[in-house]
Amino acid sequence: KNQVEQSPQSLIILEGKNCTLQCNYTVSPFSNLRWYKQDTGRGPVSLTIMTFSENTKSNGRYTATLDADTKQSSLHITASQLSDSASYICVVSVDTGRRALTFGSGTRLQVQP
Amino acid sequence: EAQVTQNPRYLITVTGKKLTVTCSQNMNHEYMSWYRQDPGLGLRQIYYSMNVEVTDKGDVPEGYKVSRKEKRNFPLILESPSPNQTSLYFCASSSRAGINTEAFFGQGTRLTVV
Numbered sequence: 202k203n204q205v206e207q208s209p210q211s212l213i214i215l216e217g218k219n220c221t222l223q224c225n226y227t228v229s230p231f232s233n234l235r236w237y238k239q240d241t242g243r244g245p246v247s248l249t250i251m252t253f254s255e256n257t258k259s260n261g262r263y264t265a266t267l268d269a270d271t272k273q274s275s276l277h278i279t280a281s282q283l284s285d286s287a288s289y290i291c292v293v294s295v296d297t298g299r300r301a302l303t304f305g306s307g308t309r310l311q312v313q314p
Numbered sequence: 315e316a317q318v319t320q321n322p323r324y325l326i327t328v329t330g331k332k333l334t335v336t337c338s339q340n341m342n343h344e345y346m347s348w349y350r351q352d353p354g355l356g357l358r359q360i361y362y363s364m365n366v367e368v369t370d371k372g373d374v375p376e377g378y379k380v381s382r383k384e385k386r387n388f389p390l391i392l393e394s395p396s397p398n399q400t401s402l403y404f405c406a407s408s409s410r411a412g413i414n415t416e417a418f419f420g421q422g423t424r425l426t427v428v
Contacts, residue, residue: 242422243422244420244421244422245404247418290357303356306356307356
């Protein structure tokens with residue numbers, strides 16, 4: 202069964218600190234891996250999209266890495282801000298006709314002043 | 315502004331009373347889909363549409379219907395809602411340009427069935 206597992210489930214950090222979120226997946230056939238940010242009560246917003254040939258991609262203070270061999274990805278947030286408080290969702294795209302997305306259950310990040 | 319618009323944002327209804335959640339996108343996207351999000355679970359796909367008049371079941375289609383008569387609209391229909399359909403629903407769209415294209419999500423519809 203295709204699965205996407207994220208850790209930790211929740212995380213509290215102080216403003217200005219860095220943090221790293223993890224994602225392991227068993228999805229096959231793999232097409233791409235995405236990280237989304239979801240503010241409470243809002244729709245997910247894309248941060249990065251990486252294909253199997255890419256091993257890192259940045260979007261401002263967000264840097265995603267991908268190891269397609271070990272099927273692991275991480276999202277690193279640098280110099281966290283209060284506005285980074287949100288859920289971060291790892292999503293893997295399956296390379297089939299219906300363009301299915303398999304979602305992790307997310308990591309809830311809280312940045313405290 | 316490029317966006318996916320869902321209505322209503324919040325809805326409380328009673329078991330068995332038919333309802334429709336609308337979804338509209340202004341990006342001329344071919345691909346649209348519906349997801350539900352439940353606590354502790356990732357978003358799960360309900361139905362998707364590759365283009366006008368082309369729809370198919372996702373992972374959790376039971377109890378739902380969809381239609382795609384126009385490219386911009388993709389309504390989700392609950393013919394006889396039940397309490398287990400209480401959830402947060404998201405509509406999403408993306409272009410047909412390729413599987414690596416961006417998916418845009420609506421703001422969500424929080425549905426409570428009592």
